[in-house]
Amino acid sequence: MSAPAEPIVRRKLSAEVFARLRAMITAGDLKPGDAMPSERELMERFGVGRPAIREAMQALSQIGLLAISHGERARVLAMTPRSLFGQVDAAAEIMLQTSPAALDHLKEARIFFERGLVVQAAARASEADVAALEALLLAQRAALGQAETFIAADMRFHQRIAAIPGNPIFEAVAESMLGWLKQYHTEMLIWTGKENLTLVEHEEIVAAIRARDPGGAEAAMVRHLERSRALYVHAG
Known part of the structure; x- marks a missing residue:
């Protein structure tokens, strides 16, 4: 043969x-x-x-x-990890626009990722990390009623948590996910009082990180993201 x-x-x-x-x-x-x-x-x-x-x-x-x-x-x-993930930004945008299930999959993936992330953040956070998160809470509170500024502060809060473990891949993945989701963030939180609820949930997350309580931080993050996932919807 x-x-x-x-x-x-x-x-x-x-x-x-x-x-x-x-x-x-x-x-x-x-x-x-x-x-x-x-x-x-x-x-x-x-x-x-x-x-x-x-x-x-x-x-x-x-x-x-x-x-x-x-x-x-x-x-x-x-x-860098950021430049690597940045290469798929355009493709991710097309996927989210053309696949009905993709947005739900992304929201689910974000919860899976950030619950593990905040566990590490609570275990490793320094006093400087906690102070930085508290400063971001103050900035977000000052932005109450200003949709764009409030949402931008919300994103910075989650990005700062991603930076605490010191793994640049975590930071890049978090930044990419938040960027992909941003265009689907509705402003309904401004008109339904949910911005105050977001602040309370963020404060709970920071309190658990400050207390070096990984389990409490995970539970607070899951509650926050499960509740807020409804804010990300396809237009029309």
Whole structure:
């Protein structure tokens, strides 16, 4: 019985250039902040035309490895959890708009994520962390009746909790989820008195974190998010 055929497929020139440039970045030959070689230098180095170089550079830009500015050399970017999750923002927006169940799935995922997050926050919070959360509560109270400012303060509160464990992936995931949800946040909390309820729930969460009570913090966060999930709805 003959072995199955394993044809060698020739890659596009731009794909080869992409692979070589990416290898230069991941190997540290080009570091974050460094300017990329000019198009002409790369054309001569790799023996390819300008279209292959530009296509490869655009591909590197799309995955967050390069910043391309008109009239300037492209520069290498540091890959971070935030830049990584930021690459899916546009796709997440389309998914939420086109899939009826996606918003409910996102709200459920947020509760699953933030209940674990606040457990760690309560176990690890420093006095400075608690003080920062209390300052955010004051800012949110000062924004009562101002929908945009109040909701922005609400988001900062949850982002600050995500920062307490010291894991940048937690921060990036929390920021992305909040950003994806933001456009579905209705202002009905302003007109139904729910903004005061939100503040009370936030105060309960902070009290549990201050007391270094992970179980209490988790219960308070779940109560808050289960109640507030109704505020995120599709328009129309």
